[in-house]
Amino acid sequence: MNQNHTQFSSGSDRRPQNRPETIVSISIIAVLLVIAVILFVRQKDTDIRRFGITAPSLQLTPKPIELENSPVIQQPAGFDKLSQTEIYTAENLYEKIDGKAPLYTEAGFLKLYCQRLISKTDPNLWMEVFLYDMGNVRNAFSVYSTQHRADAKILPIFTQTYGYGTSNGLYFVHGRYYAELIGSAESDQLVMAMLETAANIQKNPVSAEDLKVNELDLFQSENLVPDSMKLYLKNAFGFEGLSDIFTAQYQIGDQIITVFFSKRLDAAEAEAMAAGYRKFLMENGATAKQTTSDFLKDKIFEFYGVTEIVFTTGRFVVGVHEAENQDSAEKAAMILAVKLSDSDKAKQ
């Protein structure tokens, strides 16, 4: 028997049991437990307003930076500055454009340069220049294309880039920038000034990788509706799983058909995305449609009166969105699929 267990100074590794020591130890542990419980209860009440800190309601938004001279916006002849150049970041963009801010911040927005310019001769003629630094040309094209106006006019100044004009504004991509020049009135004088301002913006250098959006070349040019190409970086067609979706419209007979594709890393990723979208459609009321095409079987759907198609070819997700005519939809989808497949083969 090991006597060390019963003696204090026996040289044993284990300590003997002793009533006073046990009681004191338990008492200390009990006190610590009570403190822990009190802390837990108090910390659980996280209403920091009790202390006058009503974040974010009382937090101050960073003010825009104001510059005397803009690094990217030059005023045109006959116009003065109506405001300093203001620079907004993702943190305070909403101050300037309120509910439209998420459209930009969710597409890689970095900075907004903003300035108002006014005619020296007519105070009713002024314009506001919005120059969004979107980080790269794809992001810039995305916000440009998804806001494209119906009555857009292609102007000579934009033949080498993506851009158009309306009766009171110019909208274009310049490398990583998306620019909006918005006039206070429909006026030839304003349009001339806006064109000059746009030309000045276009003098800013563009890096080689931001010259164009390469994927747009994958759309066949025949029957393509001019200026109809768009890029949805996220949540295309209301489905979170569809990202980097390029769309374009084609004139097929008397039908306008919207086709789309997304280039994925590999065929497996493409199939996963396509399957996800098919599942989304089915869960939201779509039903499989009959087709004479074996290839499109189980890939074509009736969705509240319109036709949806989604399939893959190689690493591309391909499809048709909201087509009113099934035959035209199938035709457009297959034309795009062949073009994408050929481009993939050419690269291999």
Add this chain to the structure above:
Amino acid sequence: MNEQEKTRHIGRREFFTRTAKAVISIGAAGVISRLFYDKKGPQRDSKAEKLVTLPDFSILPEAGKTISVVKGADRVRSVNKAIELLGGIKRFVKNGETVVIKPNVAFASPAMLGATSNPELVAEVIRLCYKEAGAKEVFVIDNPINDPASCFMLSGIEKAATSAGAKIIMPAPPLFANITVKDATLIKHWPIFFGPLEKADKLIGIAPVKHHQRSGASMAMKNWYGLLGGRRNTFHQNINGIITELAMMVKPTLVILDGTMVMMTNGPTGGSLSDLKRANTMIASCDMVAADSCGCELLGKKVSDLPYLVKAQEYGIGTTNWQSLNPATATLE
């Protein structure tokens, strides 16, 4: 016994000595803590934490006079007719009353782009309040966050309102007070532009019909967003929730929804005349849910497309079935 074992074993006396020291240490720490303990805790910022309640500006309902819809291209004539169909301005504003008008002045953009309330329309409502109803004072307010002075000036509302005799009240920190809306989850201890509303008798909202990138539509209910202070962009994550709670917070006398030119795309800022479509419709209503339910049709939307309308009806703020209110209608030549 080696050195290591020596240090590991203590005698009974030493044990009690060490225990006593430990108890004294704990006790001393407790006493010191007690001395530093601030029973009151950090004091609230009295201004920030002073909770307020918005007055109820609504008026008694009258059957068949809750909502009016007037077709016409001239805003001044349309709004006059729309108010007349509800019983005239004197039903809403009494002689000697103080009226607050809340237009949408969210952006420093020209009136023709339709991102803000139309200046002529605002001026006409001010004129009605003064000349027809005998209002004592008319204040025009909004909190555009970014450069309010530019927003009021470039939208044309400052000139129109002051020409009609109203006073513009710009947002300033002393005019904000915190509010908590009953049953709300978002508007809790949140600053609102309260000062001008505190002593007002009546509140009239004037909003354009606009597409909104986040909420689908910006109309009479969304217009109250301009009363919020703080970093209100955080609410964009729950845009339907905040619009519903704004409608829970504000009980206006009258809302005027201007669908003469409707921003169909790229809202709420727009930017091009091609974003607009002429709809020649003016809606006046004591029920802002009904007004917005009617207005959303101008945007080609259904009530079910705008969850905040459905929610607002569930909370009993108003009805989405605006036709059930027997709207008073007119078409102007």
